Amino acid sequence: MPQWAELCERGLYVSHINVLDPGASPLDYYGFELRRHREAAGLTQRQLGDIINYTGSLVGQIETARKLPTPEFSERVDAALGTGGLLSRLVGLVMRSQLPAWFQQTAxxxxxxxxxxxxxxxxxHGLLQTNGYARAVLGALDQAGLDDRTAVRLARQRIFEKGEPPVFWAVVSEAALHQETGGPSVMREQLARLSSFESNPRINIQVLPFSAGAHAGSQGSFDLFRFTNDPDIVYTEGYGSGHPTANPDTVKDCSLRYDHLQAAALSLRDSAELIRRVMEERYGEQRDSDGDPVA
Structure with missing residues (x-):
């Protein structure tokens, strides 16, 4: 075990070993504030870890910007140190800073x-993905740093926890329900997640069925962002690149396309029924001849 990690685990890691520049990045600033408040409370890393049910080593890694904090970690530290929600507010900024540079503006x-x-x-869509589904998508070609990359993606979903969350509309092709991403159990969990939004008026999911045939979205996926006081923005994505634009002609064209996609899609209720049907028929629990689940 490296010396610094051993010291962290024992709660003896001293601050001068790694002097953070809080202006270097949001992650460094988070670590600086975590250390400052911990030391002000007179706690070692190990003691704080014991209080919040994490290891002292993890506390040390987060303080030295070697590990990403999670929302849960931040909430526990805020409660333990009485920071008034400081770290919980910072963690969203930290997570967005860890997104690929080309996607940060979109976040x-x-x-x-x-x-x-x-x-x-x-x-x-990433804002609706479960942990298992996100891991399968992000890890398809690259397993490096998968835990952190998955946590960063899921952290974007905290926008739905705001006091005034956005109204979210998703038209998803029926093909996405059948594309077995991550295996049957992952897909079952993901479709159950989609079904859970049926009674939420701010998160609305419509399925574009195979029977719709040719449709207005045949040129590819896109997102529309609408704001209270700013122009609408259209976002499209390629391999390793994102393309937001406020060009009025593009926005007008994509808005019309979206209207037609919603008209061709199933209603909210029928979409929920189709999602449940695919979940049960395609990804339902498989049983043997005695009726026991098959591993």
Whole structure:
């Protein structure tokens, strides 16, 4: 075990070993504030870890910007140190800073939008993904740092916990329900998650069925961001690149396309029924001849 990690685990890690520059990044600033408040409370890393049910080593890694904090960690530290929610407010900024550079502007748009309209042809939108589904998507070609990358993606969903969350509309192709991403159990959990929004008037999901045939979204997936006082923005995505635009002609064209997609899609109720049917028929629990679940 490296010396610094051993010291962290024993709660003896001293601050001068790694002097953080709080202006270097949101992650460094988070670590600086965590250390400052912990030391002001007279606690070692190990003692704080014992209080919040994490290891002292993890506390040390987060303080030295070697590990990403999670919302749960932040909430526990805020409660333990009486920081008035400081770290819980900072963690969203930290998470957004860890997104790919080309996507960070879009995450800001998500956070500011009053209404978000999305159309996806083959995947469930990131704002609706479960942990297992997100891991499968992000880890398809690259397993490196998968835990942190998954946590960063899921942290975007905290926009729905705001006092005034955006109204979210999703038109998803039926193909996305059948594309077995992560295996049957992951898909079952993901479709159950989609079904759980049926009674939420701010998160609305419509399925574009195979029977719709040719449709207005045949050119690909896109998102529409609408704001209270700013122009609408259209976002499209390529391999390793994102393309937001406020061009009035593009926005007008995509808004019309979205209207037609919603008209061609199933109603909210029929969409929920189809999602449940696919979940049970395609990803339902498999049983043997004695009726016992098959591992």
């Amino acid at each position: 800001e748009l998500e956070a500011r939008a009053a209404e978000i309209c999305t159309f996806h042809t083959h995947l469930v």
